[in-house]
Every structure is written in C-alpha cells, then in structure tokens.
Amino acid sequence: MPTRTGRPPKISRAEIVTAADRVIEQDGVAGLTMRRLAKEVGSTAMAIYHHVRDKDELLLLLLDSYAATLPKPELPREPRERLVAAAVAMHEALSARPWAVEVLRADDLLSVGALWYPEHIVDAAMRAGLSPEEAVDAYRIVWHYTAGEISARVAAGKRREEGGTTYRERVFADLDPAAFPRLSEVGERWAELTARDTYAKGVRALAQGLLP
Amino acid sequence: MPTRTGRPPKISRAEIVTAADRVIEQDGVAGLTMRRLAKEVGSTAMAIYHHVRDKDELLLLLLDSYAATLPKPELPREPRERLVAAAVAMHEALSARPWAVEVLRADDLLSVGALWYPEHIVDAAMRAGLSPEEAVDAYRIVWHYTAGEISARVAAGKRREEGGTTYRERVFADLDPAAFPRLSEVGERWAELTARDTYAKGVRALAQGLLP
DNA sequence: ACCTGAACACCGTTCAAGT
DNA sequence: ACCTGAACACCGTTCAAGT
Numbered sequence: 130m131p132t133r134t135g136r137p138p139k140i141s142r143a144e145i146v147t148a149a150d151r152v153i154e155q156d157g158v159a160g161l162t163m164r165r166l167a168k169e170v171g172s173t174a175m176a177i178y179h180h181v182r183d184k185d186e187l188l189l190l191l192l193d194s195y196a197a198t199l200p201k202p203e204l205p206r207e208p209r210e211r212l213v214a215a216a217v218a219m220h221e222a223l224s225a226r227p228w229a230v231e232v233l234r235a236d237d238l239l240s241v242g243a244l245w246y247p248e249h250i251v252d253a254a255m256r257a258g259l260s261p262e263e264a265v266d267a268y269r270i271v272w273h274y275t276a277g278e279i280s281a282r283v284a285a286g287k288r289r290e291e292g293g294t295t296y297r298e299r300v301f302a303d304l305d306p307a308a309f310p311r312l313s314e315v316g317e318r319w320a321e322l323t324a325r326d327t328y329a330k331g332v333r334a335l336a337q338g339l340l341p
Numbered sequence: 342m343p344t345r346t347g348r349p350p351k352i353s354r355a356e357i358v359t360a361a362d363r364v365i366e367q368d369g370v371a372g373l374t375m376r377r378l379a380k381e382v383g384s385t386a387m388a389i390y391h392h393v394r395d396k397d398e399l400l401l402l403l404l405d406s407y408a409a410t411l412p413k414p415e416l417p418r419e420p421r422e423r424l425v426a427a428a429v430a431m432h433e434a435l436s437a438r439p440w441a442v443e444v445l446r447a448d449d450l451l452s453v454g455a456l457w458y459p460e461h462i463v464d465a466a467m468r469a470g471l472s473p474e475e476a477v478d479a480y481r482i483v484w485h486y487t488a489g490e491i492s493a494r495v496a497a498g499k500r501r502e503e504g505g506t507t508y509r510e511r512v513f514a515d516l517d518p519a520a521f522p523r524l525s526e527v528g529e530r531w532a533e534l535t536a537r538d539t540y541a542k543g544v545r546a547l548a549q550g551l552l553p
Numbered sequence: 554a555c556c557t558g559a560a561c562a563c564c565g566t567t568c569a570a571g572t
Numbered sequence: 573a574c575c576t577g578a579a580c581a582c583c584g585t586t587c588a589a590g591t
Contacts, residue, residue, distance in 0.1 A: 136574045136575075138573080162563085163565065164563090174566090175576065176575050178566075184565070234496045244520075248520075248522075248523050266539045270543035276489040277485035277488040281485055281488065284446045312459060318473075323477070327482055334482065334547050334549075336550070337546075337550035338547060339542075347555065350555060385557060385558080387586090391556070
C-alpha cells in the first residue's frame, strides 16, 4: 500500500454529494451550480473539480447515492400485478427525486443501484409468457410512460409555482367549438381533470395490453 | 387607422421565427441563443427583444408556426384504430421537431395549431364509449407515453453523437448475474434491443388497455 | 419606432500559482 | 495532493443612448 502524501483533503467526494443533494432539496436542480455547491461545502468552486471530473459526473454520483437508498418491496406473484407493482415502485422512487428523470432521460434505464426495477419488470413480463425481446420492449414502453409522466408532473409544478395564466389556459379560452367539439365539451374542466393522478391507470392499461 | 410613424423596422417577427427555425435545424435547440439568432437575421441580439418579449415567447411562436404546417390525416372510423392513428400522427409530428417536446413538456397538451391531436384522441376514446373524464385521462396517458418516448429518442441520439462508452454500457458490463438474472440473460443484446422503434406497439397496448 | 453597444449578473471550466 | 483566485468563453436580459 503506497503511503499517501501531500496536503490532507478538506472535503471529500461523499461530502460533496450530500451537499449537492441538500442544495437540490432547497433550490431544485436548476439551483445546483458549482459556485452554490462550493458555498454549501464551505470551499471554492474549483476545489470540487479536484474530487469530481465535471458536473455530469457529479449528477451520476448523486443518482447512485440516491439509488442505494431505494426500498425493494416484496412483489406479488401474479405476473400482471407484479409488473404493475414494480412500475408503481419505480414511479414512486422517481417522484421523490424528480430531477433524476432529467438526468436519466439520457439512458432508458436507471443507474446501478436502481437496476432492481427493470430487472423485475422484465422478470414479470417473462413470467407472463413474453420472450426476452418482448419483455425488454415492455420494460422500455413502461419506462417511457413513467419518465413522461414524471416530466409532465415536474413541469406542471413549476408552472403552478410561477402562477399567472398559462399558455394552455389562453389556448382553451378562445377555443373554436366547431373545430374542436370534444375539447370544448370538456372545456373549463380541463385543469381539474388534468390534475388527477392517472399513473397507475396507465400502467395497468399497459400491462393489460402488453401481456398475453 | 392610426398612421404608423418612426423608424421603419429592419426585421419582423416572422423573419425572426423562420431564422430561429433555421438555427435549430442546424445546431439544435441548445444552439439557439439570442446572439446566434441575431447573426442569422443580420441584426443584434437586442433588436430581437423589440419584436419578442423574451426567449420563452420566441419558442412558443416557433411552436405555433410549426403547428400550423402539420398534416391532418384522414382517420379510421373504428375507435381503437382511430385513437392509435391519431397518436401515431402526433408522434410523427413531434419526431420531426423533437425540441418541441422539451418546450411542451410544460403543458400536457400541444399548442393552438396542434390541438387537432388531442381533439381526435379524446374523440376516438369517447366514440369507444368512454366518458369525457375517462377520455381525457386516456389522452393524457397517451401524451405522457408519447412525450417520454420522444425525449428518450432525443437523448439517445445525442449520446450516440458524442460516442464513447456510455454509463449504461459500463453498468451492464459488470452486472451481477445472481442479483439480476433477467438483465444478465438479455445482457449484451440490450443495445440492439433498445434501438428498436416500439412506439406503435406501446400505443396499441394502451388503446387495448384503456378502451372498453 | 426601432436599433445599437456597453454592461450586469450569471454559467461551467481551465490555468497558473500557492501551501 | 489539494486548494485558491483570476480569467475565459459563454448565457439571457436591462439600460441609456442613438437615428
């Protein structure tokens, strides 16, 4: 074992990661800047680059550290219910850290610690009788739906925070009933209807449509 | 009609919008900066602010101008097929301008000119026998899936461009077969399997699961 | 009325120098 | 080996001044 020499470190990778998590909790991902993070760890922005290659790597570290804490619930035996339960668990994990979706969108699969979810969704699909290829398709379809739902939820939250009439409201306000009879029919109830949580409904539909 | 006085304009809103579309076509949304756009219209960044409130408004204008050009295909009569066809058309429209999803994620509905899609998806769902509430749920679920699929596609494209081993590949490389038997089984074929276009398969599953 | 240039308050990151 | 400060090359946007 080589003797470590030189100046002893003031900050560690672990410290940086927990500080970053704290910053995101307070100010959102957009609030996580290298300078702000430096302040949080009581150092300078440039010191961080000595422990982490760049901001992207930091986000991946953050992801892994969060993934490690995820619960691995007992899943029902019946294949269709099993798939739905695993998907709902994945959705819950992401709901707690919605920024993770933005980081993960790059890959249609979660980080190391979160492989549990795809594993069990693929497993459920295969237990239901799908081939490996079909099971992977099923997982990806569920993932796209899940990621899309979370993204919309995040965006809707931001919109509500900012307040004011949204583009959507203005669009609905001067809607031509002749051209859009169905949307006009729903009309003003749109906001109320779109606030409902329909995630589970969607996964159940997917499970029914995808599994034999 | 009041007489317009003062310095005649050198650039117009329409010019700005078409220039912005050109910039995005060449350099992607990330490449669309006010300074870059100014160069494209042959003016200064600040001149643009005289025609457009801010960058967000510019993106909405861009969206509307694109939406106006969208085809409105004849749809099949049979409700389930009708829903699938409308969704596929929406997916195609977004595939051609993937940045639109990023702008639209804010609202779970398209811009004025693109209302055609939700209108017909809701219509198909109601023709199939769903209540207005259920039909809106169905639309939103289809929208989340569609947006998620496009986002993943965009991200995958970027990843491929940048090249090099991705995080995902590294994750798969040292996969514990005991902990993740199903994923290990698929293993190296993952990249090949996830490259397949499964959008239509997903919508068909949704249609089957959501409609009576 | 429309356009311009300089400037502000930010980014992530590099570089050369310190301890 | 680790940290620092100054600096670079960017952002979107504001402001005061020009034509």
